[in-house]
Amino acid sequence: xxxxxxxADERVANVTFSADSxxxxxxxxxxxxxxxxxxxxxxxxxxxxxxxxxxAGGGYGIHWPDLDEDLNTEGLLRGDQDGVGLVxxxxxxxxxxxxxxxxxxxx
Numbered sequence: 001x002x003x004x005x006x007x008a009d010e011r012v013a014n015v016t017f018s019a020d021s022x023x024x025x026x027x028x029x030x031x032x033x034x035x036x037x038x039x040x041x042x043x044x045x046x047x048x049x050x051x052x053x054x055x056a057g058g059g060y061g062i063h064w065p066d067l068d069e070d071l072n073t074e075g076l077l078r079g080d081q082d083g084v085g086l087v088x089x090x091x092x093x094x095x096x097x098x099x100x101x102x103x104x105x106x107x
Contacts, residue, residue: 010073011059017042017050024062024076032073038081041069 009028016023022042023033036043042050042064049066056063061072 010077012055012062012073015053015062017047024071024073026073027059032076034076034079039069039071040082041067
């Protein structure tokens with residue numbers, strides 16, 4: 001008899017904020033909660049600006065039009081932080097990892 005494995009669905013279902021965290025509920029029932037300090041635009045935004053978000057990227061992204069801010073569930077699950085280790089594209093010495101429109105230089 002086989003074991004039924006549930007398939008993960010990392011698409012965005014809902015986004016909520018507390019005083020110091022961002023929580024993203026996924027379609028498969030999981031919730032990702034990260035410190036709001038990781039995302040300065042969201043940290044310094046007003047409550048109405050934070051509340052004005054839209055699902056983007058085929059369901060895997062979140063866009064805040066008032067803030068020109070975009071996050072995706074893959075990055076949230078990896079623990080990516082806005083602005084940490086980021087450089088101007090093309091300025092790394094040696095290998096670099098391209099994530100979206102930003103180049104991340106390995107340490």
